[in-house]
Amino acid sequence: MKRLSVCMIVKNEEALLSRCLDSVQGIADEIVIVDTGSTDRTKEIAARYTSLIFDYTWSNDFAAARNESLQHATGKWILVMDADEYLAVEDYDQWNDFLDKEESISHLAYTLPIINFTGDKEYQDDMTTSPVTRLFPNGKGIRFERPIHEQLTRGELGELYHKKIDLNIYHTGYQDQRVAEKDKHTRNMQIFEQMKKNQQLSEYDWFTLGNQYRYAKEEQQALECYERALQGADPKLAWYSHCLVGLITLYYKTDQIARSWQLTEQQLIKFSEYPEYHTIKGIHLETLGFFDEAASCYTEAIELAEKRAKGNKEFWLIDPAYSFESPVQQLISMSFRLNNNQQAIYWLSRLLNKNNKNPRVLLQLVEWLSQNEKESAIIEFLNKTYDKHNKADSLLLFKVAAALGQAEIAGYYHQYLHTQNEISDLDRLQFAMLQNDQKSWKKLLAQHAIEVTEDNKQHLWSYAAAGSFIWNEFETFFDFMNKLQDPELAELASMIMIIAKNEAPDQGLAEQHADSWFVLAKQLFLLRQFEWFDRLVNIVRTPQLVNHLANYFYNLGLTEMAMNYYSILLSQGALNGVSLENLGMYHLNHGYHEDAVGFLDHALQDEPGKRYLYTLLIRSAEGKDKLTYIERFKSQFPEFMSISFVKRFVEEQYVSAK
Template sequence: MKRLSVCLIVKDEEELLPRCLDSVKNIADEIIIVDTGSTDRTKEIASFYTDLIFDYQWTNDFAAARNVSLQHATSKWILVMDADEYIAVDEHSQWNLFLDNEQPLGYLAYTLPVVNFTGDKEYQDEISTSPVTRLFPNFMGIYFERPIHEQLTRGAQGELYHKRIDLIIYHTGYQDQRVNEKNKHERNMQIFNDMKNNSQMSDYDWFTLGNQYRYVQDELQALECYEKAIEGTSATLAWYPHCLVGLIILNYKQDRLAESWKWTEYKLSEFPEYSEYYAIKGIHFETLGFYVEAAEQYRKAVEVAEARAAKRQEIWLVDPMYSFEMPVQQLVNVSFKINDNQQAIYWLSKLLNKNTRNPRVLLKLVEWLNHNEQPESIIHFLDQIYDKSNKSEADLLYKVSLGLGRKELVDYYEPHIDQENLLIEDHLRLGIVRHNHDTWLKYSGMIIGEDDKDIEQFWIQIAVGSLLWKDNSILRVAINSRRTEDEFKGLLSLIASIPSEGTGREALLTEYADDIFLIAKQLFILKQYDCFDQFIQATKTPKLVNQLANYFYGLNQVETAMSYYSVLLSQQQLDEVSLENLGFYHANHGYSTETVEFLEEAVRLQPKARHLYHTLIQHTSNDCKANFIEKFITEFPQFSSISFLNNYFQHEKKI
């Protein structure tokens, strides 16, 4: 007997069908295609893989179409897939081991984790998982029911049991581009509306309808559906934790923290062996400014995941994000918030070791190191993680070093890169980093000559070079070029006018404050300190000084940051972010009077900044605690039922 039949229903899938069929052709004994009305090359492509292609007139019923495909299967096992799914070829040995050794039982089907890529691009880190029963024995009366998000059943033969296994299917069908191309939402909603009109909606159907709304970002409708689905539903059902976590996250995103905390404590707490419980608790603590408690929960999430991995158990309950990436990223943020820079860098390093190709993490880590360590130490650190003889890794490190303007790192990695991969903008940046005026002139002119060069960073580099060499020739060309967007012409005109003053200059400095900050930041990281000081004096506004102070503070350049903060404080020009940073800095160093001074003013300016109150109440005098607690309750009456918040308030009132 044949071992495996792979069954698909398809319509207009010429784009993704080859990937799907290529991924299963070496483990499938037969591939069965049921086409529901394709008008593209779907059937032609399928014919390269199988002769078992059958036409079926679509009736708005997925189960009916699936069952047609099952009728043609002749193998021992049946695997059901969609055209936008695939199996990793390097995991075929695991599939073969299971199919060869598992004994088929008529009452047992197998639930597999489907890894969903839900972003605009497949390579983005927007990933979720869902359990779907797709593998089952043939010739034992198992078939599909329900018109959408169809489910397997044995009908009158009795209950069909589901066993979770670790064989993985990868899915990209709900990426935004695919939803738009195929109008899946409209098609699915038509089926759901028919079911609602006929009173056919089960708890599971409400859950899947919630998923449908969530994929199209209609979160209020999704929330309503999840609430209907979970009411009275058994926690033992495979889809229950997915519905529960979805319900919690949507409540949280709608700022219904009391609801999201209630579901976390009363229901998600039934799954303490998984990371999701601790990571989501950490989110709530962090949101309300309980940073020490948040860090504790995030660490617990990582520990639980690592313990399960060591035992070769399934690591996550709903989403792999909660087992490592999310809690570790939050540990980075919380550690910086409480000025524990050593811990922040430790967790950043953990993130980078987990995914060395993540440019955002690498850039953040190296930028911090760039301002706090010598080049030799940075190189030694990176050599422990990366292999510079690997071209792709060397290219990544080179681009990051170039962006951060660290000449020593650029020189170290340059011999290991493929020079042909450098873009015009890389050469432009290289001219600035190496202080080569001729290179900067050459590639600035080339960028201005290209029609599509309207990205802000290109013009920032042109402005930086103009300031370094006091050369406005390129600025004048760019200002007069029809290819230069008007917004950049205004910025470049402002830079070209330095150091002169003129009417309306203050308004331009305010309009372009963010761009001016980026230029100033570049001058600083290039260690062009004289030029940096001159530029700041010529473009100084309260907004710019606040931005610089907060930038230096975030990089642990506390002495420099404090010099800017002092100027702002003397002129009463500290903005909300500066006040917050100063408040937490003094809190972390045990200066309660200063903590209260800065955070009280921050709360006055932004009373809805809910994360500030905990630290403010903690450090204020006993006589004032009740006043700030009352202010919080007045601003956030909807949070009054959050247990850990109430416990904290009660404790502080007793002091």
Template sequence: MKRLSVCMIVKDEEELLSRCLDSVQGIADEIIVVDTGSCDSTKDIARKYTDKVIEYDWSHDFSAARNESLRHATGQWILVLDADEYLSIDEHHEWLQFLESEPPMNYLAYTLPIINFTGEKVYDDEISASPVTRLFPNYQGIYFERPIHEQLTRGSDKKLFHKKIDLKIYHTGYQTQRVNEKDKHERNMSIFNEMMKNQQMSDYDWFTLGNQYRYAQEDQQALDCYEKAIKDTDTHSVWYPHCLVGLISLYFKQDRLLLSWKWTEERLSQFDNYAEYYTLKAIHYETLGFYPQAIENYQKAIEIAEVRAENDQEIWLVDPMYSFEMPVQQLISIYFSLQDNQKAIYWLSKLLNKNSKNPRVLLKMTDWLSHNEQSGSVIQFLNQIYDTNSKTDSSLLFKIGLALGQKELVEHYSEHTPANLTLSPAENCRLALVQLDQRSFNQYGLELLHEGKELDLHSWIQIAVGSFIWKDTRLLQKSIGISGQNTKLGELSALMLQVIQDQEPEEGEFASKYTDEWFTIAKELFVLKQYECYDQFVNKVQTTDLVNKLANYFYSVNRMQISLDYYSILLKQEALDIHSLINLGLYHSSHGYTKEAVDFLALAVQMQPKQRGLYYSLINCADPTDREKYVALFHEEFPDFGKISFVREFIGQIHV
């Protein structure tokens, strides 16, 4: 008897079907593909892998189609997959070990985690997990029911038990491009609408309909469905914690923190042996500025996940991001905000070691280190994580150094990059800037400005920076001529010409319209170590908005002397913006300068009373005679938040 039958239903899946079928080669003894009406090459691709390709007339019922695939299976075990799912070849041995050692029982099916990649890129941290029952013994008494989000059953009079196992299925079906291509939402909604019309909706169906709305970013409809699903359901249902976390997340997103906290403490607390409970608690603490409590709970979440991993237990309850990525990212953010840079860098290093191929994390780490360490130390640190003999690693590090304008990193890693590494004209232009090679800069700048080629803002920034360094306006003048319908770049080029030529803008406030662009140019001049040019440029285009942006940038990378100098100028001008006030308030609070902290935090809440995360620090640091005033302001702005248990307890202690 054959051991494993892989059963699928497909339609127009030529893009992904091969990946799925390749991933089961070596463990599947047969593959059954039920095609529900493909108009592309799906059936031809399937026939390369199996002779069991069955054409089936679609009846708007997933269970009927699934059961048709089961009817043709002859293996001892059945694994159900979709075309946008796949197995990891590296995990084949685990699948084979299970199939060889597990005795099939006609009343037992197996629930596996599907790892969903919902980001735009492979390295994105947008990963979620959901349990699905897809593996079961091939007995005629086990079949699918329900038209959508179909479920396995043995019939109404026989119980089918579910056992969790850690064999994984990987899924990319909800990445943005795939949703647009397949119109899954419209297809699924037509089935749900028919079920609601016929009053066929169970608690589970309301949950899956909520998921459908959530993927479509229709949050209120999703919330309504989750509320209906969870009202009277069995808390031991496999899908219950997923519905619960979805409900909490949507309440939180709508700023209904009293409800999101209530459900966390009253319902999610029954799963306090998982990281999700502590991460969601920490998010509430952090949102309301209770940073010590947030830090404690984020660390607790990470510890629990690590202990579960060490004990070979299921690591997450609902979603892997709650067990590591999210708590670590939030710890990094909090520690940087509080200027506890040593701890921020520690957690940033942990995140980078977990996923060294994520360029966003690597960029943030290298940017901060480059401002605070010698180049040799930065290279030594990176070489502990990356293999410079690897062309992939060395190319990544080279491009990170290039993006950050770090000449020493570019020169070091260029020695290890492949000779045939292809750079775009924009990257070559950037390389010429880093190397201060004006001739090459002009050559690649002309390529960027080639007639008929649209110029993007990033490329224009490179041209503007080089033009200012060498006081050469030829590329900028040419860029005006090809800007075409891009009015913004035309205006920017004209203004930049005036800056280089020491002319005053015709309209006094016109330059402030492009503060973001002036900030980026100034930052580029600084990281390229063109300090004289940097000072010249900032003096020429200086606005309070620009100075605030520069002050906050230097604060974020621990260049505190420069940052505080800018803050002092803004303070004298009474021109500190909300971000500057928050940074100064938290800086003074974390260093024990409570009087100064209150001065800045009070100004911040006066400027933006809805800054809910500031009141805890403000009330904590305030003189006892002033605390009542700030407590009253908090209650006025957030009447419901005072009912949250930890907020109520804090305010009660203040009154005492």
């Protein structure tokens, strides 16, 4: 008897079918495909992998189509998959071990985590998970029911039990481009509407309908569906915790924090043996300014997950990110906010060790280290985390170092690239500037070979503008800018010529393009072109640009430079909300509470929605001032008085003020 049958229903899946079928080659003994009316190359592609291809007339009923595929399966086990899903090669051993050793029980099916990539790109931080029962024994009377988000059942044979196992299926069907191609939302909503008319919606259906609305970014409708799903639902059901966290997340996202906290403390606490509860609790505490308490929750989530993993227990409830990535990211951002840079770097390093393929984490870490450590020390650190002889690793390290203007680091990893074809023309432009290679820089701009996108446009113009300053190559720069035919860049280019003459551009236009000037100033600083950096800043010198630079240096731990810019802004009365907050935190951390209160109060006036500033002000102020901030907080956010830890804090602070 064959071991595993992979059963699928498909329609017009030529773009992704090969990836799916390739991914199951290491575990599948047969593949059964039911086609519901493809008009593209789907069946032609399927035929390369299997002869078990069957036509089926679509009837707006997923369960019926699924059951058709099950009829043709001959394996001991059945795994149900969709074309936009795939397995990971590194999981093969785990799959094979399970399929070989697990005993087949007639009333038991297996619930697997589906890892959903929901953004434009398949980055790890753009994913969610959902539990779906997809693996079960063949020939035991197990079949599907319900027209959409179909569920398994044994019908009259009795109850079907579900066991959670840690075998991942990866899913990209809800990525933005994929949804647009398939128009899944419209199709699925038609089925749901028909079920509503027939009064067929169960609690589980309301949950899946909520997911549908959530993926379509229709959050109010999603909220209402999740609320209906949880009414009377059994917390032991596999989908319950996912619905609960989904509802908490949407309440939080829509600023209904009192409601999200209530659900966290009354319902999610029942799952406190998992890290999700502690991470979500920490986010609420951090949002309202209880930073020490939040940090304790985040570390507890991490330690709990590690303890469960060592005991061979499931270390997450709905999403593995809550066990490490999410709490660590929160600890990083909170540590930087509190000016505890060494703690932030510690957590950044741990996050990088956990996943060294995340370019955002690597970029953030190297950016800070490059301003605070010697380049040789940074290279030594990176070589402990990466294999410089590995093509992908050396390329990633080269690109990050080049983007950050780190000539020695970029040059070091450049020598380990196998061929120059591995780097893009934009990378070459960056590297030419790092190597002071005017000839290559000029050639790249003259060829106009670099593809311009919204993502790289500002960086591209900053490399071109910086080179024109450094080498007095304004003619090359303007020729390149003209070829781009971009009105915004053309306006910036015209101002570059004015600055080159030591004249000040129109202040209104300069302020309008402050973000672009910051990118250019930052590029000159990273290239150590300090003379041009000072010249540019002194000529443009808009409040927005100076605020950008002050906060950039502050976040890098270059406090003295940041304070010089803050002093200029302070004398002009031009500090923005972020600058005021940074100054408030700086003075608070150094024990200057009176000055801290002054800055934080102005920051709150600039951005009254920053709820955590009230907590900092109430803690830092004394006497009547403390009472004033308490009353302002209660007046601004009366609903927060229903939150247990907020109410307790306010009562304690009120007593201390008396």
